[in-house]
Amino acid sequence: MPEASRHAQLLPPMTEQQPILSLEHASKAFGAIHALEDVSIHLHGGEVQGLVGENGAGKSTLVKILAGVHLPDRGRLVVDGRETVLSGPSAARASGIAIIYQEPVQFPDLSVAENIFVGRQPLRSGRRVDRGAMNAEAARIFERLGVPLDPARIARGLSIAEQQIVEIAKALSLDAKVIVMDEPTAALSAVEVQRLFRVVETLRADGAAVLFISHRLEEVFGLCQRVTVLRDGRYVMSRETAGLTAEDLVRAMVGRELEEHVPQEQAIGQAVLRVERLTREGVFVDVSFEVRAGEIVALAGLVGAGRSEVACAIFGIDRFDAGSVTVNGNALRRSSPTRAMAAGLAFVPEDRRQQGLVMDMSIARNITLASLGGLRRVGLIRRAAERRFARDWALRLQVKYGRLTQPMTSLSGGNQQKVVLAKWLARRPSVLIVDEPTRGIDVATKAEVHRLLEELAGEGVAVLVVSSELPEVLRLANRILVMREGRLVAEFAHAEASEETIVAAATGQLEVAAA
């Protein structure tokens, strides 16, 4: 992590200040698993505190305790100097605690203002909902946050970044004193992250205590005055960010040093995937590029620039209106994922829970799902062969699981992602498209996934990575394509790319003709 990305921030005097919220010696077990053991955390007004740790470190459990979803088995919670028991989400709200989830749960059919005020809309005479006052109040909050959102529009179609802003507006309308943000930036583009940071700064300046959870350490250094580290459900440390380095944090999180990554030079072969003048009306226009064997190409850009849509169109999930996709010289038919798979394409989608996995099905069946054809004898799937196949691939990708017959929900996010990868790699694809390969995955697993993608490229697979995380893009890709508003606007070779140039291209500050 670059030292330079750190902001020097003025710390309010907090040594003698009483914390707004203190969770002391909290423990929580689910069956035999100790999700949280003897963890304490203190949140001060006017301070943004980072919370980091690998997946399974207990961050989610901590958030759920603060949200009132789980009651801790042991330990106590002090809010505003009073010992408090959060018996449910409404109790948490009443105590002034607001949670901003990574993917907020909203009411798509209601207006933005109603989403903010649902259940407590301002009333006029006769206990009728006062829409005028409601919209005006919502507009006032958006103005304070500096975000131009129309309170009267329905929520359906809002981007994730906008949904988070709506949730923050809800927190503000509730006079929340403690705002917990659970990986808010995971699905945001760089510019959206900057905007979110400004909003968080506003909250902090107004005296709120913000708990900010992120896997991106540079964000923690950029935004937080203090950082608390959890590992395996236990408290490791809580320190001011000013005296820390990224290496210190990583060491605290994983309990060991992570080896430094050295980008490797692959032997790059023939073009395997060729996309020519691909267009989908109103979504993306005239997108042309190719990915060669052994090459990792990244598709960068803001969320909503059309990157995932291009990926979906290539794989045949969405139809395209013009252009062509060729794999190994064979043109693919429109909107037929079956044909795409037969041609050697594999696609790891953005949202693994909704699109990548069947969450209620077992780990084994998720792994074999795309390879069932080869496991059949006279049309029936052989159970023993299926199990052997699943075990092989789970081992190869080092999935950490209890039993293969357990449902997907028993795995952590990183291991779920490995299962999605296993499912596709088992088909031995010649082109692998991965959309946000490491969203919501901890540092160590992230490194494993990166290594895996590099190995695949080394074996001659053409890899196309869609990613919003610039460090990931810079680390993995041999070539970087940048999209903006549905068009390919720039292409960089690994050597000539930097965060600055990519952001400039993605936001339109730099016009480079697409190759």
Next chain:
Amino acid sequence: MTVTAEPRAGSPAAGVAGDARRLVDLVFRVREFGIVAVLALLVLVTASIEPRFLHLTNIQFILVDTTVFALLALGETMVVLTRNVDLSIGSVLGLSAFLSADLFGHHPGIPIPLVFLAGLGIGLACGVAIGFLTVVGQVPSLVVTLAALYVIRGIDVLVVGGGQVVASSLPNAFIEIPKKTLLGIPILAVIVAVVVAAGAYYLRSFRSGRELYAIGSNPDAARLAGIPSGRRVFGAFLVSGAVAGIAGVLYAARYGTIDSTAGSGYELQVIAAVVVGGVAIFGGSGSVVGAAFGALLLQTILSALYVLGVSPFWNQAIAGALLLGAIALDRGISLKLASMLRKRRTHLGA
């Protein structure tokens, strides 16, 4: 009419997005305008082939027949908005129709309002039982109300036996109710129109009404937002039951002859009307006005087929085709809408 999109101008962000928003809002309202247009077309075509279609008596018949369905559609809409379904209303109507009409036989001279109260009571009792099983028992409403459909019909068959109530055993004042008119319009239709308007206003302007939409739009989020989902869904089933009970009494007054099959199959006709009226079958959007228009459209189609001399054997097929058409249209509109909303999105990052 439609409650999901609020075409309120004057918000600071309404600028460039204003035009697109007005367009989207228009499409939203077209969901109800569309029905009115289809209705007008149907009336015009039918009347041009067979002018008797526009006779006052025929129009009055259509309106009176619609009242029963519009009432049922009102209750069903409340339930469907919360992402539930009530399949029991036909059976509730049948039971209420027989029991309330039978009161006249057992207690000659019983005041008519008391009979309506009895019908209401029967409907409420059914609503309470269904609501309880759905909300407290956590059984999917599809299962509960499907079971209730058979159980209540079974009770109806047991009570009625092979017999029936005939019009001659009912007091004249009761049978005259559907025939009373105000300036040529059946009074029942006027009353039901007022009730539907009140229902629409309630759903639009009261917290508990808005919460029905919220529950249907995202049940989990509704619980997280502290909405008393259970109580609201229970209330919706109560309304649906109560309305079916009242509709049963109206049915008795309208037809006079009631046997154990009264109201069979009404549940599906009503759901058809509700969906045709633009209520999303998975909840969250739609209005009772649309549903009432859906009921009117279905009745008008049946009447038109009759007037045009189409064999009644065609009725169900045509009603089914209409339902399919409406659903296809609805789906088409929502896809269009989704893509418009995508384009309308104000990128925070851009």
